Amino acid sequence: MSGAVSIGLDLGAGKCCVASVRAGAVTVLPNAHGDKTTPSFVAFTDSRSLVGSDVRDQAALSPENTFYGVKTVIGRSCKKIQKNELAYITGNEVRTGEIFMMNLLPEFLITEKGSAAFKIEYRNKELMLHAEEITALLIAKMKSVAEDDIGSPVTNAVITVPVNFSNAQRQATLDAARIAGLKNVTLINSTTAAAIAYWDQHPREKDCVAVVDFGASSLSFAILSIDNGTVKVLEAYGGLAVSGNRIDFCMMRAIVTKFQEKHGKSFEESPGALVRLRTAMEKLKFNLTLLTSYVLQVDSLSHGIDFTTTFSRQEMEESCQSQFEILGNALRRWAKLKNWVKVRTIVLVGGSTRIPTVESLIAKTLRKPLDHSLNKDEAVACGAALRAAELCCSTPREVQEVLSRRVWFEADAENFDLA
């Protein structure tokens, strides 16, 4: 990677964040709304594509043309995803196997290679788009956010991926970056980026930390050491079996049951209703991070009924019990890793680490000091930006990443493939 201007891009399933090193300090670059993160929503109108919060806020109006969570399908075989994750709301039931993201994505065909090709209406034509092309629109948007802030073209980037991303998922991400016009791109695990951001704030000659990154679509964990400037990933695990989106789905299931009990009607599973419900779940979840109980209101949830109910943190814990079990099992395994004794502190990043039950489960199971000093939404982008700036200089610090490792997390008798 060469050239002076470079960015670090946290390409999240839920939001994107871009940062750059300027005058020696790492800065998060805000979008045109002044927000430091941009929701990972892409939509197509008759004449153009749109990205970000405007799309999120109108998602229920045109769910057939709105993409959220494309990261969960990029570089993957749909057949495998369907086998692992296909599930749906049927009447009063959300089957666990999990409803999953594919139900919230627009209509798609499965290509001969097994990947998804999404059907969209654009400029009065029907187009087939691949996850790489939709992801490219997200990347291009973040590139232009950076260019507007920096005031010059950007072609060098470090982009973050979850530790469990396969080679195919990594290659597809690189393809998307190329389509978006980035020329020199390096991928880095989100946990490695977070560790780099941590050392930038807490420099020690020798250190060993664990990073937990719990986001919208994935959970990543790594133990990393730094020794004389060399960052080394000692172990890294992660997967999709537990995630913020899945927690939303578990809560959706509980709300659908409440709706049925209160109104004696089945839940009409229209794409618009699913989007409204999902959006309401995220708001409910955010509020239950701060409050122990919250009054949920969803306009026209089903049969035109405006639904109101009280939902408590305890109800959230009960409805998401399977998710917390998977998380607990993963944490117990990590606490037995051979490098665990070397870990001094646990760095928490990713929005889902804010959930009180998640934080207390991590504290109780891992029993080492938790570090909250990093901004949970921005640290990964900052670490990537620091790495990008290093790669542009003549003597970059060495970063040794391990190949992604996948594990099977167990919940009850069921196994979830994290791939």
Ligand SMILES: Nc1ncnc2c1ncn2[C@@H]1O[C@H](COP(=O)(O)OP(=O)(O)OP(=O)(O)O)[C@@H](O)[C@H]1O
């Ligand atoms: N205050 C909060 N309370 C509960 N959950 C939260 C809070 N803030 C964010 N989240 C959840 O965190 C998740 C987003 O986290 P984050 O932004 O780290 O994910 P991401 O980087 O987009 O996704 P990924 O890393 O999986 O690709 C979402 O599921 C969101 O609902």
Ligand SMILES: [Mg+2]
């Ligand atoms: Mg993330």
